[in-house]
Amino acid sequence: MSERRTSGGAPPDGRGNDGASRTLSAVARHRRLNRVWHNPSGLRGASAVNHTVVGKRFMATALFFFFVGGVLAMLIRAQLATPDHSLFGHELYNQFFTMHGTVMMFLFAIPFIEGLAMYLLPKMLGSRDLAYPRLSSFGYWCYLFGGLMLLASLLAGVAPDSGWFFYTPLSSKHYTPGINADFWLLGVTFVEISAICAAVEFVVSILTVRTAGMSLSRMPLFAWYILVTAFMMLFGFPPLILGSILLELERAFDWPFFDAARGGDPILWQHLFWLFGHPEVYIIFLPGAAIVSTLVPVFAGRPIVGYTLTVASVISIGFISFGLWVHHMYTVGIPHLALVFFSAASMLVAVPTAVQFFVWIATLWQGRPRLELPMLYLFGFLVVFVFGGLTGVMVALVPFDWQVHDTHFVVAHMHYVLVGGLVFPMLAGIYYWFPLVAGRRTFPGLGAIAFWLIFIGFNVTFLIMHFTGLMGMPRRIYAYPTGLGWDVPNLVSSIGGFVMSMGLLLVLIDLVLSWSAGRPSRRDPWNAGTLEWALPTPPPFYNFASQPAVSDRNPLWLDSSLPARIAAGQGCLPGDNAVQQETLGVEMISGRPNKLVVLPRPSWLPLWSGMAMAGFFLLVLAKLYWLASIGLAAALCVFLRWGWENGARRDPGDMRDGLPPHHVADDAPGPLGVIFTLVADATFFASLLFGYAYVWLIAPGPTPPSLAEPNLAALLAAGALGAAWAAVILGERALVATRQVNFDLFMLASAGAGIGAVAATAAAFPHMPSPTSHAYAAVVAMLIAYVIFHVVVGVVLSAFAFARRRSGFVSVYRRIDVRVCRIWWIYTAATGLVTLTAVFAVPGVVPA
Amino acid sequence: MSHARPLRTIALTAVGLIIWSICFVVLYAALSLGCAAGLHEWSLFGVRALNVILGCLWLVHFGLLGSAFLVLWRTQRQAQAASERFLVRLTCMLIVVGSAATLWVGFPVLLLPACA
Missing domain, CATH: 1.20.120.80 (Cytochrome c oxidase, subunit III, four-helix bundle)
Incomplete structure (x- = not known):
C-alpha cells in the first residue's frame, strides 16, 4: 500500500499543486485519474467497490424490491376489493401482507436511502469516495443475499406469515412450526448487517472525509440529515437484531425468552421490536426530508432559511423518536403514567418536524419559487406527510389509539407517513438527480402525468381507508362479510391502488426511455449550489479532478466558475501525478485537511465475505449448525485477509511538505x-x-x-x-x-x-x-x-x-x-x- | 489530534437531549421497577412515595440541564472560528429543546397516580 506521502507534493492544507503538474490539460488529467480509478466491467464488475457503482447497485436493487412489494400490495387490494372475495386463501394472504411490509421496510426503504446516500455524499462533500468502499460493497452483498433469501421463501410458498412486526407467540414455534418464520428472522438479520455497515460508513465519512474548508457549519443539510439517520441506525437496529436472535434461539433450541409459562414474556419481543420499529419510521423520513431540504432552496432560488434551526430540529427528532416506542403498545396493559410519558413524547416529536415545515415554507416565501417537475412531487410530499403527521398526533393520544388500534385507520396513517415521508421525496429526488446520474433529462410531461396518477391514486386508496378503519375493519383479515359498510370503501381503495400503480409504472417507463433517448443534460440544469453539480454528467469514478476548497454552503452560487477550475486542477489533490486512489481527510469540526485517505482498488473480498455470511445464514436456516460454524470461520478468514491488505510495511518519509497518509494519522x-x-x-x-x-x-x-x-x-x-x-x-x-x-x-x-x-x-x-x-x-x-x-x-x-x-x-x-x-x-x-x-x-x- | 477531542465536542452538542433521554429512561425504569416492588402502596406525608421519588428524579435532571447551560455560558467566549460558534449556537438550542422536552414529558408525575 501507500508509502507515498502525498500526491503531487501538496502543501500542508492539501491545496494547490506544483508548477509542473499544472501543465497537464484537463483532458490529460481526466485520463490519468480515470486510469487510476478505473473500475472493471462485465462479470469482473462485481469486484467494484467505488461509491458510484455500489450506490447505483443499492438503488437499482431497492427499486426492484419496491416493484415486488408493489405487486404484493396489488394482490392484497385485489383480494379486499369485494366482500367474501377469495382469490387466495388465508395462508397465502398472510404471506403476502407479511412480505409486503417486510419488503417495503427492509428491502426497499432503508436500502434505497443507503444507496442514495452512498452515491451522493462524496459528491456533495467534495470528496472522491467514502471512507470504507469495501465495507459498502460488503453491505451490498449482505443486502442482496438476504433479500434473495426472503424472496426465495415467497417463491417457494413458505414465506413468513406472522405480520411484519412478527409478534410472539404467533411467531413462536408452537403457532408457526414451519420454516416460514426462520426465513424472516435470519433474512432480516442478514440484511440488517448491511444497514449497520452503511451507518458506520456514513458517520465516519461525513465526519472525516470531506473537502478542504467544509466545516460542520458549511456542510450541506443533506449530510446533516444522513449523519443523524446513520446514528439512529446504529442505536435503532441492534434491538431488532437481538430480538431476532433471541426468537430464533427460542424456535431452534427452545430457549424460552418469550414463553410466559417458563418465565419469559411475549411483551419483551414487542419492546425490542418497537425500540427499533418506531425510530425506523424516522430513519425513513429523515432522508426524505433531506431531499426536501436540498431541493427547496434550489427551486426557491435562495439559501435555506434557518440552517442551524434545521440542524437542531433534525437532531431533536433523532433523539425524541427513540422515546415513542411504547406508543405501539398502548393496549398491552401498561400503567397510565407510563402511557402518558410515551404519549407526551409522541406529541412532542411533532414540534421539530413542524419546525422543518416552517423552514421550507419560509424558504419558499422568501425566494422566487419555480414549479419544475421535482417541485411538483415535493408539493405531493407536503400535503401527504402533513396529513400523516396529523393522524400521527391523533394516534399518539391514548384513548383514541385504543379505539383504532389494529384497524385500517392505522394502516392508512402509516402509509401517509411512509409514502409521504419517503416515496414522494424519493421521486422528487430521482427526477432532480437523474440528469446527474444519467447525463440526460427526463420527459417532463410524462413525469407530471405520473405524479397526478400517483397523488390521486394514493389519496383515493388511503384517505378513505381511515374511514374504513373508523368503521371498525381490522387490519390483516383476508376476507370480510358484506353488510358491515366496508364494501364500497374497500372497492374505492382498491381502484385507487391500481391508479397509483399505473403512475409508478409510468415513472419507470419515463426513466427507462430517458436513460436511452432523453435529451442530453447540461451540467447543473437546475442552477443548484451544492458541489455534486460541479461534476460532469454522468460523473467520472474519481468525482473531482481536483478537490475544491470551499468557503460557503452553496459553493456553486458563490463561484460559477468552480467547475472549470476544478477540471483545470486548481483545487486540492489535482491528481496530475496520481498513482493510487486517494482523497482528502479533514479535521471533524473545522474541515481543515490533515491526512490523505488512501482508498482500495476493486476487490473480490467483499463478495467472498458476503458469500461466506450467506453460507452461514443458509446453513443455520437448514439447521446444519456445525456446518454453519464452518461458514462463520470462512467469513472470519476472509475478514482477516481483508485486514491484512490494509496499511503499509514502511513508515512514510519526510512529511514536512505534505499530508500524511491515513495509516500514520492519529485520527x-x-x-x-x-x-x-x-x-x-x-x-x-x-x-x-x-x-x-x-x-x-x-x-x-x-x-x-x-x-x-x-x-x-x-x-x-x-x-x-x-x-x-x-x-x-x-x-x-x-x-x-x-x-x-x-x-x-x-x-x-x-x-x-x-x-x-x-x-x-x-x-x-x-x-x-x-x-x-x-x-x-x-x-x-x-x-x-x-x-x-x-x-x-x-x-x-x-x-x-x-x-x-x-x-x-x-x-x-x-x-x-x-x-x-x-x-x-x-x-x-x-x-x-x-x-x-x-x-x-x-x-x-x-x-x- | 486524536479522535477523542472533536468527537467529544460533537457529542456534547447534544448534551441537552442526552439529559432528556436519560431522564426519560430513568423515569420509565423507576416507574416500572417501583410498581413491580410495590412502592406505590407506600406514602410519605400523605403523598404516594413512588410519585415523590419520580418527582425528585425528574428535578435532578433540571439541575443537570442548568449545569450544562452554565458550562456552555462559560465556554462560549472561547469559540473563535465560525464552526465553533455554530456548535455553540447548536448546543444552546438543543439545551433549550432538552429542557422543554424534560418539562413536557415529566410533569405528569406530579399529577397522576404511579401504577394505576
Missing part, C-alpha cells in the same frame, strides 16, 4: 469505524441487559431460579479481562517506546489472558440449569455467550496485531492495528465486568 478512519461499530454493539448489549432485567424483575410466571453464587472462578474471569485490557495498553506503550519485543510479549499476554477469561467464565457457572428450563437461565446463557464471543474476537485481534508487527505492518508510527485492538479490549473488558456484576452481584442485593 485515521479505521479506529473511528471500530468505535462506531462498538456503539451499535453497546446498544445490542444494553438491549440484552434490558432483557435480563425484564425477565428477572418484570416478566410474569415462575420465579427465576438462583443461578450463580459469587465464586472464585468469577473473580478470576474478571481479573483475566482486566489483565487482557492492561496488557494491550502496556503493549502500545512498549511500541511507542520502540521496545518491540516487549510489545510482542504483551500482545501474547493479552491473548493468553483472554483464553483464561473464557475458561474462568465457563467455570463460574458450575450448577447452571439448562437454558430451556427458564427464561432467566436462557438470558444469562446469552450474556455469557456475548462475553465469550467478544473475548474470542479480542484474542484473534491480539494475535493479529502480533503477526502484523512481526510482518512489518506495525511500527511506532503505524499503530492502527494496535489501536483497534486496544479499543476492542477496553470494550470487551468493560462489558464483561458489567455482565459478571449483573449476574453475580446484583441478584444478591435486589431480590427478584
